Amino acid sequence: MRVGLFVTCLVDLMRPSIGFAAVKLLEAAGCTVYVPPTQTCCGQPGYNSGDRKSALALAEKVLAEFEACDYLVAPSGSCAGMIRTHYPDLFRGEAFLLDRIGRLAERTYELCDFLVNVVQVERVPGTFGGTITYHDSCSGLRELGVKNQPRRLLRAVDGLTLTEMAECEQCCGFGGTFAVKFGSVSAAIADRKCENIEASGADAVVLGDLGCMLNIEGRLRRRGNEKMKVLHVAEVLAGEAGD
Amino acid sequence: MQLESMHFKRNAARALADATLQANLRKFGAAGLAALRAKAVEEFGAQAFDTLRTAGAEIRDRALAELDAYIERFEQEATRRGATVLYAETGAEACNLVLEICGRHGIKKAVKSKSMLSEEANLNEVLVAAGVVPIETDLGEYIIQLAEEPPSHIIAPAVHKSKGEVADLFARSHRKPPKTDIPQMTREAREVLRQHFLTADLGISGGNFLIAETGSGVIVTNEGNGRMVTTLPRVHICVTGIEKVIPTLEDFATLLRLLTRSATGQAISSYVSMFTGPRSPYDREGPQHMYFVLVDGGRTSLVGTDLEPMLRCIRCGACMNHCPVYRAVGGHAYGWVYPGPMGAVLTPSYVGLENALDLPNASTLCNQCGVVCPVRIPLPDLMRNLREREVERGLRPKSEILALRMWSWLAQRPWLYALATRWAARALRLRAGGAKRLRKLPLAGKEWTLGRDFPAPQGATFRELYARRRSSS
Numbered sequence: 124m125r126v127g128l129f130v131t132c133l134v135d136l137m138r139p140s141i142g143f144a145a146v147k148l149l150e151a152a153g154c155t156v157y158v159p160p161t162q163t164c165c166g167q168p169g170y171n172s173g174d175r176k177s178a179l180a181l182a183e184k185v186l187a188e189f190e191a192c193d194y195l196v197a198p199s200g201s202c203a204g205m206i207r208t209h210y211p212d213l214f215r216g217e218a219f220l221l222d223r224i225g226r227l228a229e230r231t232y233e234l235c236d237f238l239v240n241v242v243q244v245e246r247v248p249g250t251f252g253g254t255i256t257y258h259d260s261c262s263g264l265r266e267l268g269v270k271n272q273p274r275r276l277l278r279a280v281d282g283l284t285l286t287e288m289a290e291c292e293q294c295c296g297f298g299g300t301f302a303v304k305f306g307s308v309s310a311a312i313a314d315r316k317c318e319n320i321e322a323s324g325a326d327a328v329v330l331g332d333l334g335c336m337l338n339i340e341g342r343l344r345r346r347g348n349e350k351m352k353v354l355h356v357a358e359v360l361a362g363e364a365g366d
Numbered sequence: 367m368q369l370e371s372m373h374f375k376r377n378a379a380r381a382l383a384d385a386t387l388q389a390n391l392r393k394f395g396a397a398g399l400a401a402l403r404a405k406a407v408e409e410f411g412a413q414a415f416d417t418l419r420t421a422g423a424e425i426r427d428r429a430l431a432e433l434d435a436y437i438e439r440f441e442q443e444a445t446r447r448g449a450t451v452l453y454a455e456t457g458a459e460a461c462n463l464v465l466e467i468c469g470r471h472g473i474k475k476a477v478k479s480k481s482m483l484s485e486e487a488n489l490n491e492v493l494v495a496a497g498v499v500p501i502e503t504d505l506g507e508y509i510i511q512l513a514e515e516p517p518s519h520i521i522a523p524a525v526h527k528s529k530g531e532v533a534d535l536f537a538r539s540h541r542k543p544p545k546t547d548i549p550q551m552t553r554e555a556r557e558v559l560r561q562h563f564l565t566a567d568l569g570i571s572g573g574n575f576l577i578a579e580t581g582s583g584v585i586v587t588n589e590g591n592g593r594m595v596t597t598l599p600r601v602h603i604c605v606t607g608i609e610k611v612i613p614t615l616e617d618f619a620t621l622l623r624l625l626t627r628s629a630t631g632q633a634i635s636s637y638v639s640m641f642t643g644p645r646s647p648y649d650r651e652g653p654q655h656m657y658f659v660l661v662d663g664g665r666t667s668l669v670g671t672d673l674e675p676m677l678r679c680i681r682c683g684a685c686m687n688h689c690p691v692y693r694a695v696g697g698h699a700y701g702w703v704y705p706g707p708m709g710a711v712l713t714p715s716y717v718g719l720e721n722a723l724d725l726p727n728a729s730t731l732c733n734q735c736g737v738v739c740p741v742r743i744p745l746p747d748l749m750r751n752l753r754e755r756e757v758e759r760g761l762r763p764k765s766e767i768l769a770l771r772m773w774s775w776l777a778q779r780p781w782l783y784a785l786a787t788r789w790a791a792r793a794l795r796l797r798a799g800g801a802k803r804l805r806k807l808p809l810a811g812k813e814w815t816l817g818r819d820f821p822a823p824q825g826a827t828f829r830e831l832y833a834r835r836r837s838s839s
Binding site: 266 | 375378379382690691693694695727728729730731732733734736737747750752753754755756757758762766767770771773774775776777778780783787790791803810811812813814815816817818819820821823824826827828829831832833
């Protein structure tokens, strides 16, 4: 099974270790991982800011890079959601490409969703000493139905205890460009998320989207919380969560 | 109500800095209503409720697809039962129609139950200027009328106020010692309002639905004030939007199940009042004259456009109750009648996109609103659609468009992109130093670091590390 890894622009720039964790998990699950070397961005910033044209150009690029793979997998519910649920809308005026986009969209998965529902892994390489709480990122949860998949995999991690925080399905306030258009509103929403994380008693908050991670970690640190770890689910599952 | 929607950002900042408001928003507020809804949906059965939502959306779509025919049917049936149906293209026209009715019947005082359309049309101000005293009788509306404030929520208009603030307000307005206990406070308001009910010549209500097959208006309330407003005074005017018409009573039954559960988590509200024509010779009560003032107010401009699904809205407030932005800043920041996600679509549609530029952008697109909407309005898609219109009409800041285009241009050139990202990863890392985070970012990043640190990148890009690993293995 040839899996194209869409590493996402944020992971590429900010936290490559998440990308390597994803490679490790996919290979451990028996997949042949292909990383198109020219990949950049899925086009979501343009799409959500009303600039369809620039989104479309990047979407065509993603199509060309991943079309030949059996699956497209991303360590992000947001980017996978963009491709799976929004590309068909983005291409609705391009009859010629619509079929091909549809076929790519239905083969696109968020990492945990793919591991649980496509390759059906039961065991993961990671171990973790401590208690974590899981934040459900909006796009993964509400566009792709990613809810039990990461929890199921996390429970398979040796030594890990999962505890649920209050309002785990509430948005963290990131919202892509929203975070820089309305910085203080975004930070106020993140604040509520931080309170819930801290009240859960966990040692780490684990989630599946780097955008939300940067937002939550940034707000935790600004609040003076230096201890709470903010980890990507791929890092925990792969056993790459140590500093 | 005064339009303030172009100042969302400033008003949101003010709301965030207002400690009393923040405490009030957190106390029960929107999140409390959301919890009540969740419980009601669970009791109903989540899957069954989803099926009901689909049925609700279909009913609203069916009505909107032949809106003109259903309005005509409504008018015929309402007229046959003795009511008068009038139409207004704008809020101002609606006010004029109401004033004409006031003049015809010598009206001096009007008791009102909740009507969002009267907020759209600034009806209270117009009435006062014409010498007619309007008294809001919904408790929340009564409170904000005393406080001279606009509503901050469509079904809980005074949700931004604390018990203490209301106690002070009542003590001042009623000239009585302040009460500390809520039942005592409501009793005091009842006593004041009772006098108004008995002395008013006119009742003005909104309308949750208009039923075409019977020519009836319906209001859904919890306080009983709506029933008094629509039966006690000698004249009753129902002021509402033309899109509220639905085909049948059967359809109403479905929508009612959705509305009350979505709004307050109730299986049904305490009162469901239907009014069908004025008092007949066989009725013991009811108004002698009954009018419907049906207002367009920008609604037909949405028909046939991508925004048409917004007209399905049954005004339950679930979208704002679940909205992280609304929960953080409250309703006044949105600057017009309708706050939250529904307002982010309705306000630019009704008052002009150029007068509400921030609203479609003031959302994280988390889609909490979309998944709870009882009539399946794809609110994030509609907000995105309005964002596209802003770009098309050149209404976004040039710097923002430039940044988006530059990003896209760069991301279409993988090798240049690789250079730029390698440089950025290193530069940001270096700048962050041992702290591994930045407390201040330049340019667009400034907004980010207002309330957050920016975690530093690890220092090299995934693509370069992966290529290195591949070539060494």
